[in-house]
Amino acid sequence: xxxxxxxxxxxxxxxxxxxxxxxxxxxxxxxxxxxxxxxxxxxxxxxxxxxxxxxxxxxxxxxxxxxxxxxxxxxxxxxxxxxxxxxxxxxxxxxxxxxxxxxxxxxxxxxxxxxxxxxxxxxxxxxxxxxxxxxxxxxxxxxxxxxxxxxxxxxxxxxxxxxxxxxxxxxxxxxxxxxxxxxxxxxxxxxxxxxxxxxxxxxxxxxxxxxxxxxxxxxxxxxxxxxxxxxxxxxxxxxxxxxxxxxxxxxxxx
Numbered sequence: 474x475x476x477x478x479x480x481x482x483x484x485x486x487x488x489x490x491x492x493x494x495x496x497x498x499x500x501x502x503x504x505x506x507x508x509x510x511x512x513x514x515x516x517x518x519x520x521x522x523x524x525x526x527x528x529x530x531x532x533x534x535x536x537x538x539x540x541x542x543x544x545x546x547x548x549x550x551x552x553x554x555x556x557x558x559x560x561x562x563x564x565x566x567x568x569x570x571x572x573x574x575x576x577x578x579x580x581x582x583x584x585x586x587x588x589x590x591x592x593x594x595x596x597x598x599x600x601x602x603x604x605x606x607x608x609x610x611x612x613x614x615x616x617x618x619x620x621x622x623x624x625x626x627x628x629x630x631x632x633x634x635x636x637x638x639x640x641x642x643x644x645x646x647x648x649x650x651x652x653x654x655x656x657x658x659x660x661x662x663x664x665x666x667x668x669x670x671x672x673x674x675x676x677x678x679x680x681x682x683x684x685x686x687x688x689x690x691x692x693x694x695x696x697x698x699x700x701x702x703x704x705x706x707x708x709x710x711x712x713x714x715x716x717x718x719x720x721x722x723x724x725x726x727x
Contacts, residue, residue: 477505479695481688482540484511485551486529489518489624493551497661501688508688509545511536519623521593526556531717537561537569538720547691551658553591553683554599562706564722568694569701572683573600575690576654577609580681584652586614588644590637591656592626594618600656615648617641626659637663638670645676653680661685 485493490512498508513532517525533550534557540548547568550558555571562569580587589600597616604613617640619633626633637660644650653671655664664682671678694700714723 478507479505479547479692480507480509480545481691481695482509482511482536482543482545482548483551483684483688484533484536484540484548486513486516486533486556487519487552488513488516492519492624492659498684498688501685506688506692509540509543511540520552520554520556521623522595523599526554526599530557530560531719533557534560534564535717535719537565538722541565541567542720546695549684549687549691551684553656553658554596555603559706562701563709564719566703567700568691570687570691570694572658572687573603573654573656574607575687576681576683577604577607577612579686579690580652580654581609581612583679586612586648586650587652587654588615588617588641588648588650589613589654589656590617590619590640590644592618592621592623592659594620596656614650615644617644623657623659626657630663633660634663634666634670637667638674641667641671641678641680642674642676645671645678651678653678655680655682658684 495510502508515532516529520526520529537548545567549570550556553573555573558569558571600616604610619636619640641653661682661684664680668680709722711722
């Protein structure tokens with residue numbers, strides 16, 4: 474019996490090299506699941522604001538178009554701001570997942586109110602707006618930030634894990650969160666230590682690591698033949714676009 478391989482394209486919407494590598498997600502691969510990786514050629518070094526997100530959008534969209542044309546079966550945008558999620562769904566037919574949308578909905582399905590622990594407090598409005606857009610403001614119990622910029626996360630993993638656990642306990646004990654979402658994809662791999670710290674504090678609360686969850690969800694969608702609705706995300710009309718190379722969606726001037 475021949476098993477069809479699922480190919481998932483992980484698009485990291487920044488230009489900083491080595492912040493994400495295929496080695497990070499290699500444990501998620503199987504004989505029937507391959508993960509490919511794209512980094513932006515143009516955009517910000519990290520995403521910590523609406524401004525950064527805006528700069529990341531054009532090349533994120535281009536990388537999504539390239540991924541589908543190169544044979545990918547699904548796309549994951551490797552950022553908890555879900556930058557370009559809706560636009561990418563318009564330009565491709567394969568599933569496109571935002572790890573924030575995926576994590577919030579799963580947390581709301583398996584718990585009642587979730588706590589969101591991320592990098593910087595300045596992201597509070599951005600995450601509030603995403604929860605509202607996804608219809609989950611009523612399930613959003615707590616926003617917590619460890620005050621460590623994205624590009625400094627790997628400098629001291631012990632300090633990072635301790636800070637994450639401390640903020641998660643605040644969300645649980647003070648804001649009554651019963652599910653915790655790691656609010657930056659740069660926290661990949663921190664869920665295990667965080668979960669252990671919560672159990673030691675007698676708080677049996679699950680912790681979502683968004684990238685593994687998004688990979689498994691994308692794989693499930695591919696295997697069940699599901700993708701986004703083209704009534705919700707119709708293909709853009711072809712028109713002249715100045716300054717951006719959007720293959721298949723831009724027409725030259727007559």
